[in-house]
Amino acid sequence: MGLWELLRKKGGDKKTEAPVQAEENELEAYAGMRVEVTTFAGELLFVAKLMCLHGNAAELHQYSEAAEEPPEDAEPVRVQIRGYYDRDRKAVYMEGTISPLPKHVWKVEDLALIRITNDRAFFRLDTNIDATATTFGGLNAGEKACKLLNISVGGACISSDFAYREGDKFLLKVKLLEDRDISAMYCEIIRVIDRGEDRLEYGCRFLELNENDQEKITQNIFAVQRKQRGKN
Numbered sequence: 001m002g003l004w005e006l007l008r009k010k011g012g013d014k015k016t017e018a019p020v021q022a023e024e025n026e027l028e029a030y031a032g033m034r035v036e037v038t039t040f041a042g043e044l045l046f047v048a049k050l051m052c053l054h055g056n057a058a059e060l061h062q063y064s065e066a067a068e069e070p071p072e073d074a075e076p077v078r079v080q081i082r083g084y085y086d087r088d089r090k091a092v093y094m095e096g097t098i099s100p101l102p103k104h105v106w107k108v109e110d111l112a113l114i115r116i117t118n119d120r121a122f123f124r125l126d127t128n129i130d131a132t133a134t135t136f137g138g139l140n141a142g143e144k145a146c147k148l149l150n151i152s153v154g155g156a157c158i159s160s161d162f163a164y165r166e167g168d169k170f171l172l173k174v175k176l177l178e179d180r181d182i183s184a185m186y187c188e189i190i191r192v193i194d195r196g197e198d199r200l201e202y203g204c205r206f207l208e209l210n211e212n213d214q215e216k217i218t219q220n221i222f223a224v225q226r227k228q229r230g231k232n
Contacts, residue, residue, distance in 0.1 A: 027053055027055075027056070027058075027094075027111060027113055028053045028054070029085075030050055030053065030083065030085060030092055031050060031051060031052075031053045031058075032049060032050065032051065033049070033050045033083040033084070033085060033092070034047065034048075034049055034050075034063070034083055034084070035047070035048055035049070035050050035060070035081050035082060035083035035094075036081075036082055036083065036122065036123045036153075037060065037079050037080070037081055037098070037106075038079065038080045038082070038123055039079060039080070040078070040079075040080060042123075043225065044123045044125070044221060044222065044225060045079065046060075046062050046063070047062070047063045047153070047218050048060035048061055048062045048063055048106065049061045049063065050081070050083065053111075056109070056110055056111045056112065057107075057108060057109055057111060058096070058108040058111055059101070059105055059106065059107060059108065060081075060098065060105065060106040060108055061104070061105055062104035062105065062106065063215065063218070074099070074100055075099075076097045076098065076099040076109070077097065077098060077099075078095065078096070078097050079095070079096060079097075079098055080093070080094070080095055081093075081094040081095065081096055081108070081111075082094065082123075084122070084154075085116075090116045090117065090118065091116065091117045091118065092113070092116055093113075093114040093115045093116070093117070094111060094112060094113055094114055095110075095111075095112050095114055096108040096109065096110060096111040096112070097109045097110045122152035122153055122154040122155070123152055123153075123221070124150045124151065124152045124157075125150060125151055125152070125221050125224060125225055126149070126150045127148050127149065127150055127151060127176070127224065128147060128148075128149065129147065129148045129174055129175070129176065130145065130147065130148075130174075131145075131146050131147065131148040131158065131172060131173060131174035132144065132145060132146065132172075132173045132174075133146045133158065133160065133162075133170040133171070133172055133173075133187075134170055134171040134173070135168070135169070135170045136170075136171075140162075144160060144161075144162045145160070145161075146158045146159060146160040146162075146172075147159045147160070148172070148174050149201060151174075151176075151217070151221065152221075153214050153217050153218055153221070154205060154206060155187070155190075155203065155204050155205040155206050156172060156185070156187065156204050156206070157193075157201055157202065157203050157204065158172070158201065158202050158204065159199065159200065159201045159202070160200070160202065163200065164189050164192070164200075164202055165189065165192065166189055166190060166191065166192060167188065167189065168188070168189045169186065169187065169188045169189075169207070170186075170187055171184055171185070171186055171187070172184070172185045172186075172187045172204070176220045176221075176223070176224050177220070177223055177224060177227065180220060180223065183216070183217070183220060185206045185209070185213075185217075186206065186207045186208055187204040187205065187206055187207065188204060188205055188207055189202045189203070189204050190203055190204065190205050191203035
């Protein structure tokens with residue numbers, strides 16, 4: 001069953017939250033923002049730039065062509081749209097009804113601002129994959145085994161028997177799929193999570209990523225998500 005068929009069956013046009021009261025031009029402030037478009041079940045549809053904002057209408061110019069193409073008779077569906085506003089360092093959550101246009105452009109109608117928070121809002125794909133973390137310099141330099149627990153275009157969460165601290169940096173290497181090359185991301189630990197029973201998890205952000213690096217991560221996330229849906 002395709003993702004667009006799942007959307008129709010799950011009632012993708014339902015809203016989850018009431019919109020906040022926004023100034024007339026508040027949405028226009030987010031024009032040009034990179035956003036992730038997801039279902040209400042949290043599945044990533046595509047990544048796009050939010051453009052041509054006017055009132056409660058806009059366009060989404062898709063970055064990646066890795067997403068599943070909608071059928072020609074696709075009906076408009078309600079989705080979640082979320083991005084990170086660099087100027088105020090805020091995550092912006094919206095909802096809108098999208099329908100496909102030519103050349104990987106999407107029309108958005110009934111666009112509503114839902115909330116603005118301090119988190120980064122990136123879509124995170126849950127995983128449980130063997131990986132390695134390599135540190136450079138110091139007594140503990142070298143490669144150590146770890147588990148990749150989830151990944152987004154902006155960062156990852158790992159677990160490891162080795163004790164890290166906030167601010168530690170390392171090179172994370174992981175093979176997200178057997179038929180893909182190993183992905184390597186330079187990371188900084190920004191959060192240490194104590195799960196009890198001597199189990200620690202580490203929230204990491206990626207450093208020094210350019211647009212091409214972000215696109216490769218996005219494509220790999222799409223590929224892993226499609227494989228997971230196929231198993232289910």
